[in-house]
Amino acid sequence: MFAIFLVGAALATEIFPITKTPEEWRAILAPQQYAVLRESATEPPFTGAYWNHHAAGIYVCAGCGNPLFRSEDKFDSGTGWPSFVAPIAPEHIGTRQDFSWGQIRTEVHCARCGGHLGHVFPDGPQPTGMRYCINSAALRFIGQTDQK
Known part of the structure; x- marks a missing residue:
């Protein structure tokens, strides 16, 4: 099955192992999760459950359970959103250009269900930057x- 995303002014078509109709996603996701994962919304900074979360474990996709990030790769970026230096495995995420809001950014999405996760920037700490x-x-x- 194909998933089609309108990302800024670019249209991206990708094939994901897990696909659902909008109605199926709405049935399993809370409204804010649906807005972020399926409509590329962004939660306000310093409001999410994990921006100041420090427990040991892993962070998985809220839509499909795909393992995404380890707690030991999390750092305080001062932005108000959970920030990580690397994913658990590069093949667990995907990226694409995002031209929304008059900017050129790199969007990060779940490689299993295509859910919008956030963005990646080249201004992080070492070892990855x-x-x-x-x-x-x-x-x-x-x-x-x-x-x-």
Whole structure:
């Protein structure tokens, strides 16, 4: 099945392993999760559940459970959104150009369901120098004790 996204002025067509109709997504996601994951909305800074979250574990896609980021790769970017230096595995995320808001940015999405996660910027700390700035609404946290 194909997923078609309007990203700024560019149209991107990609094939994702998990696809659902808008009605199916609305049935399993909270309104803010739907707005972020399926409509590329952004939650206000300093409001999400994970921007100041410090427990050990992993962050998975709130839409499909795809493992995305490790807590040890999270850092305080001062932006008000959870920020990470790298994904769990490069193939777990995808990127595409985003021309919205009169800017050129790199959008990050879930490689399994295509859900919008946030953006990545080349101004993060070492060792990668990248800042994956992700919406809390796009994530679900699984603590280390919950993983066993």
